[in-house]
Amino acid sequence: MKRAWISPLLLVLCGSVVATGLILRGNLGAAVPLLFVFVPLAVVNSPLLFPRSIGALEAQSRSAVDGRPVVFWRPGCPYCLRLRIRLGRSAHRLHWVNIWRDPAGAAVVRAANDGDETVPTVVVAGRPHTNPDPAWVREQLSSA
Known part of the structure; x- marks a missing residue:
């Protein structure tokens, strides 16, 4: 069960880390679209879609x-x-x-x-x- 969630969790974690770095640099405009890419990728790679x-x-x-x-x-x-x-x-x-x-x-x-x-x-x-x-x-x- 845990194995199925590794990829989606890594996608959300990586997207969050990169978005946080962009926000800390004052680039909120790039952070929000980045999250809108990583979160759907996580959903698509999760068992939720099937x-x-x-x-x-x-x-x-x-x-x-x-x-x-x-x-x-x-x-x-x-x-x-x-x-x-x-x-x-x-x-x-x-x-x-x-x-x-x-x-x-x-x-x-x-x-x-x-x-x-x-x-x-x-x-x-x-x-x-x-x-x-x-x-x-x-x-x-x-x-x-």
Whole structure:
């Protein structure tokens, strides 16, 4: 759980330190926009943007019942973020597994990617697809 928040906290901390330095030098006009860059970056890299993660075993059993894809992801991954944003509201219909929180999910990803933890890995009908096109994932979701 803590590991997922390291990157966002570092972004907020670094932005705050730099903004404080600018304010101490009397440059408030540059400090405020800087914070408006670092805070959204922290939110984007946090687990807040993604739907609630579940365990790999639960996701796989739910997927077997409802036919929806399972997405294995991790916070801070730009490709996971791209997939999440491009899926829009339909992202909440997928089963999301954070591999940093779930060792079984990390094992599934390593098995699908020759030992690498390459995410996003989307499992559709038992077949893994590494970093698929978001439009293809949307199609798979609509056919489920």
